Amino acid sequence: xxxTKHQGPIxxxxxxxxxxxxxxxxxxxxxxxxxxxxxxxxxxxxxxxNIGYATRxxxxxxxxxxxxxxxxxxxxxxxxxxLCTTRMNVLRLNTMPxxxxxxxxxxxxxxxQYSSTDLRKLGRIPYPLIRRRGERKFSRISWDEAMDVIATxxxxxxxxxxxxxxxxxxxxxxxxxxxxxxxxxxxxNNIDNASRICHSPSKTALKRSxxxxxxxxxxxxxxxxxxxxxxxxxxxxxxxxxxxxxLEAKKRGTKIIVVxxxxxxxxxxxxxxxxLESALFGTKIADDFYQVNIGxxxxxxxxxxxxxxxxxxxxxxxxxxxxxxxxxxxxxxELKIKVEEQSWEDIIKSSGVTQERIIELSELLAKSKNAxxxxxxxxxxxxxxxxNISQVANxxxxxxxxxxxxxxxxxxxxxxxxQGSGEMGADPFVLPGSGFxxxxxxRMEQIWGFEIPxxxxxxxxxxxxxxxxxxxxxxxxxxxxxxxxxxxxxMPDPDFVEKALSELDIRVHQDxxxxxxxxxxxxxxxxxxxxxxxxxxxxxxxxTSTERMVYFSPEIEGNKxxxxxxxxxxxxxxxxxxxxxxxxxxLVEFKSGQEIRDEIAKANKDYEGIQHLKKQGDVFQWxxxxxxxxxxxxxxxxxxxxxxxxxxxxxxxxxxxxxxxRRGKQFNSMVYKETDPFNGxxxxxxxxxxxxxxxxxxxxxxxxxxxxxxxxxxxxxxFVNIARGNLEVHFPEGNFLLPRGRYEKYAxxxxxxxxxxxxxxxxxxxxxxxxxxxxxxxxxxxxIPQ
Numbered sequence: 001x002x003x004t005k006h007q008g009p010i011x012x013x014x015x016x017x018x019x020x021x022x023x024x025x026x027x028x029x030x031x032x033x034x035x036x037x038x039x040x041x042x043x044x045x046x047x048x049x050n051i052g053y054a055t056r057x058x059x060x061x062x063x064x065x066x067x068x069x070x071x072x073x074x075x076x077x078x079x080x081x082x083l084c085t086t087r088m089n090v091l092r093l094n095t096m097p098x099x100x101x102x103x104x105x106x107x108x109x110x111x112x113q114y115s116s117t118d119l120r121k122l123g124r125i126p127y128p129l130i131r132r133r134g135e136r137k138f139s140r141i142s143w144d145e146a147m148d149v150i151a152t153x154x155x156x157x158x159x160x161x162x163x164x165x166x167x168x169x170x171x172x173x174x175x176x177x178x179x180x181x182x183x184x185x186x187x188x189n190n191i192d193n194a195s196r197i198c199h200s201p202s203k204t205a206l207k208r209s210x211x212x213x214x215x216x217x218x219x220x221x222x223x224x225x226x227x228x229x230x231x232x233x234x235x236x237x238x239x240x241x242x243x244x245x246x247l248e249a250k251k252r253g254t255k256i257i258v259v260x261x262x263x264x265x266x267x268x269x270x271x272x273x274x275x276l277e278s279a280l281f282g283t284k285i286a287d288d289f290y291q292v293n294i295g296x297x298x299x300x301x302x303x304x305x306x307x308x309x310x311x312x313x314x315x316x317x318x319x320x321x322x323x324x325x326x327x328x329x330x331x332x333x334e335l336k337i338k339v340e341e342q343s344w345e346d347i348i349k350s351s352g353v354t355q356e357r358i359i360e361l362s363e364l365l366a367k368s369k370n371a372x373x374x375x376x377x378x379x380x381x382x383x384x385x386x387x388n389i390s391q392v393a394n395x396x397x398x399x400x401x402x403x404x405x406x407x408x409x410x411x412x413x414x415x416x417x418x419q420g421s422g423e424m425g426a427d428p429f430v431l432p433g434s435g436f437x438x439x440x441x442x443r444m445e446q447i448w449g450f451e452i453p454x455x456x457x458x459x460x461x462x463x464x465x466x467x468x469x470x471x472x473x474x475x476x477x478x479x480x481x482x483x484x485x486x487x488x489x490x491m492p493d494p495d496f497v498e499k500a501l502s503e504l505d506i507r508v509h510q511d512x513x514x515x516x517x518x519x520x521x522x523x524x525x526x527x528x529x530x531x532x533x534x535x536x537x538x539x540x541x542x543x544t545s546t547e548r549m550v551y552f553s554p555e556i557e558g559n560k561x562x563x564x565x566x567x568x569x570x571x572x573x574x575x576x577x578x579x580x581x582x583x584x585x586x587l588v589e590f591k592s593g594q595e596i597r598d599e600i601a602k603a604n605k606d607y608e609g610i611q612h613l614k615k616q617g618d619v620f621q622w623x624x625x626x627x628x629x630x631x632x633x634x635x636x637x638x639x640x641x642x643x644x645x646x647x648x649x650x651x652x653x654x655x656x657x658x659x660x661x662r663r664g665k666q667f668n669s670m671v672y673k674e675t676d677p678f679n680g681x682x683x684x685x686x687x688x689x690x691x692x693x694x695x696x697x698x699x700x701x702x703x704x705x706x707x708x709x710x711x712x713x714x715x716x717x718x719f720v721n722i723a724r725g726n727l728e729v730h731f732p733e734g735n736f737l738l739p740r741g742r743y744e745k746y747a748x749x750x751x752x753x754x755x756x757x758x759x760x761x762x763x764x765x766x767x768x769x770x771x772x773x774x775x776x777x778x779x780x781x782x783x784i785p786q
Contacts, residue, residue: 004624004625005621006076006218006624007625009074009076009078009079010077010079011079012244017251020251021281021284022269022282022283024281026280035677036271036279039088043089047095049095049097049561050095050560052558053556053559053561054094056557058087060072061554062552062553064090064169064170065086065667066084066086066415067239067414067415069543069545069546069547070082070083070087071553072616076218076549077219078244078245078248082244083241084239084240084274089667090170090667093169094533095561096124097123098125098561098563099122099124101126104126104129104514105140108131108136112519115516116489116516116669116671120670123513124530124566125512125513125514125530126565127140127141127565128140128145128527128530128565129141129527130145130149130528131522131525131526132524133522133524138528143565143567147572147576150506150508153478153506154186158474159188160475161474161477162186162477162479163188163457163463164481165460165483166191166421166426166483167193167194167482168195168414168418168421168484169511169512170534171484171534172534172537172570173423173542173550173610174541174597175573176420176421176425177600178596179426179573180425180426180431180432181425182573182577184450184452185450187453189436189452189456190463190477192426192458192460194418194485195419195422195427196459197460198377198413198415199414200744201379201380201746201749202411204747205385205388206389206409206411209389209641210397210628212627214623215408215547216402216403216628217408217409218408218625219245219547221406222249222254222372223248223252223406224249224252224406225254225371225372226254226370227255228254228255229256229365229373229374230257230259230267230374231373231388231392232376232377232378233258233260233377233412234266234376235374236267237266238412238414243270243283244278246283247272247285255364257286257289258290259289259290260289261726262687262720262722262728263722264678267286268286270282290361293350293723293725293726294650294660294723295382295650297351297388298387298391298646299647300361302342303344303358304358304395305339305395306342306347307319307358307359307362309336311366318366319399320398321399324631325400328397328632328638328640329397329398329641330637330639331644334644335643342647346647347647352723352724366399368399370406370407371399371401371407373395373401375388375392375410376411376414378660381752383743385744386745391645393640394642397640400631402628404629405626408627410546410547413546416543416545417543417544419545419548428459433605433606436456436457441454444603447602447603450587461743461750463480464491464497464740465500467503468500468503478506479504479505479507480504480506482508482510482517484512488501488520488732489669489735490669492738492750493710493736494736496740501522502522503523506527507522507527508527508529510529511529511531512532514528529572530565531566531568531572532566536555536566537593538571539592539593540553540593550620551613552617554616570590570596573588574588594611597613606623609622628640656756657692657727657756658727659726659728659734659755660728661728661730662728662730662731663730663731664676664681665677679720681730685716685730686713686718686729686758688719689721689723689724690719692725698760700717700719701717702761703762704716704760704761705758705759705760705761705764705765706734707737707757708756708757712736713734714761727758737754737756738750739754
């Protein structure tokens with residue numbers, strides 16, 4: 001596995017190709033589109049007090065935005081400089097000054113008037129803070145006092161009663177690794193990270209289908225592949241630099257297909273600011289959209305395979321790559337039986353796509369020698385997400401789109417180094433190098449020199465629920481140590497989340513800024529610790545991109561707005577370990593980032609080479625250019641596995657809609673503009689099909705209510721090109737419609753899709769006074785991943 005090495009960046013095609021232009025009118029004047037250049041000037045103005053440092057971050061640091069992996073202004077895919085608005089938006093987090101004292105020590109109710117967006121703009125956390133029970137304000141506290149309060153509490157608790165969580169805000173592999181090691185050293189397996197609520201099913205599904213939970217391909221594999229197919233992904237919005245790769249792919253003959261309920265404008269037409277041709281004339285990205293129902297992807301894929309098997313009856317080998325299947329794949333006959341028993345009627349009803357259109361896509365893929373399948377949260381944020389992605393893997397395995405150039409399976413990651421979080425062991429089901437199984441536990445105990453607790457740790461959603469368990473319960477969480485994150489704005493049922501956070505004895509927020517969750521009460525104390533950014537981490541740090549590139553990001557000097565008391569995240573974890581278990585803390589001691597990288601190379605064999613990354617520009621790719629090279633998978637028998645999957649029933653009744661969430665001008669839950677520059681939607685707009693609205697006598701811009709037994713969302717109707725029977729609301733505003741306790745059974749991601757009813761606001765409010773909308777009593781039992 002991994003014999004072929006990545007070739008490094010290549011030249012982009014220079015010749016203009018007007019057939020891909022959106023319009024001959026320069027800069028898309030008069031169109032609804034992002035104003036990249038105007039936004040860039042505004043960001044430069046926002047950073048004017050620290051412009052030299054901001055420039056050095058952009059030219060020397062590894063991007064702390066999306067997971068494409070741009071080092072300085074360059075990446076491993078195309079030659080030439082790359083810069084995008086996502087990175088520019090996140091930049092100010094690294095350059096801004098400290099919060100003013102009169103704000104940080106204001107009355108808590110005054111602080112609660114601010115949104116997370118407002119809090120973010122106020123500045124960085126200047127020094128450790130504490131707010132004890134009954135206190136109205138945060139007080140300054142020394143690092144020693146803060147850490148002693150946390151350590152004293154931990155000593156009093158059973159390790160099953162505390163938990164760690166790490167977000168994806170630019171955290172380095174070194175910090176993920178030390179956090180995972182310290183958690184196990186302190187005796188807890190309750191450690192989770194942000195991939196749980198974005199791409200955990202991708203890892204789980206790929207592991208069971210092909211034996212490895214990472215992208216098997218590179219971005220260069222997009223260039224010249226026959227088909228680049230995006231499932232449930234608005235890559236252009238989450239990772240704008242990817243549009244540059246899409247343009248290059250199109251210039252080399254690649255057909256780009258998007259499967260998504262909403263024909264997203266950003267995947268239709270885009271103006272790429274760092275490409276002169278596209279900046280002037282725009283780029284038509286998608287060649288075709290398949291507007292599938294929310295949750296209808298499995299049915300659509302059944303339809304593709306059903307037609308393949310029908311093609312096979314006419315002409316053996318016309319759709320299935322039999323050589324590849326016989327040599328490299330298990331489960332063919334079982335899958336064939338499962339697919340053939342699906343009726344076209346069920347497939348069309350669930351997918352929402354006509355038989356003719358499904359056959360069209362099926363035949364396109366059958367005729368393609370090469371294809372890359374990329375997907376994102378549209379496939380992962382479901383209660384059947386692992387099955388969604390294994391079904392994508394089924395398509396690739398049947399056609400042999402794996403383990404070679406211009407082919408592969410690519411979970412399109414959202415955050416810088418979130419790929420590394422699980423690979424470093426900051427995950428309840430994972431230790432560095434492999435799973436949480438007896439063999440790997442034993443191996444890691446030899447490396448670490450201490451015993452690892454054998455009980456299964458909990459995922460973030462279950463940890464939050466465990467806070468409200470009775471006091472006598474052994475798993476009642478009493479202390480939660482959070483490195484970043486804002487569960488109020490990322491998890492379903494925000495009201496419950498707020499209640500849970502307030503019932504903790506002690507809550508620790510290790511972060512660079514305040515957010516709304518920092519301001520929630522706790523029974524004993526809320527402690528806030530100022531963290532360094534990745535660019536301030538002594539000795540630099542590393543991050544892992546979507547395509548498994550491990551980049552070194554150096555420490556960047558010269559921050560005019562330096563936060564004197566901020567500390568590197570990995571150093572804080574070690575300090576905590578020394579205070580809780582001073583006698584054995586030498587076992588988790590690291591003096592430098594280099595020492596951590598040396599140990600990572602031993603702990604995770606894939607990361608052999610990380611110890612040699614020492615300066616700006618240093619990079620290596622674990623696993624080589626293609627995983628499963630030559631069709632040989634890292635499974636016990638070296639073969640991939642076809643998984644037979646049922647079409648899920650979403651329980652949608654006549655007249656109901658399915659709602660899902662979408663991002664606007666934002667990065668994760670951080671909102672940067674109230675209006676989406678691609679479609680003009682505001683944060684409380686409900687995106688719906690005009691025909692559905694007409695059926696309910698709803699006019700565009702009219703107030704409507706979206707509700708179910710869990711919550712109510714009041715917004716305005718906005719008509720867009722979305723499949724009928726489907727709605728989209730913005731995340732996190734729409735999370736009040738989502739129930740807690742509904743987890744994907746294999747990976748534990750919360751379900752972010754739900755059935756709802758829609759009514760005109762005046763009708764709903766008139767009825768509300770006379771009709772009680774019954775709230776469901778949620779089951780006490782929840783599906784917890786085994």
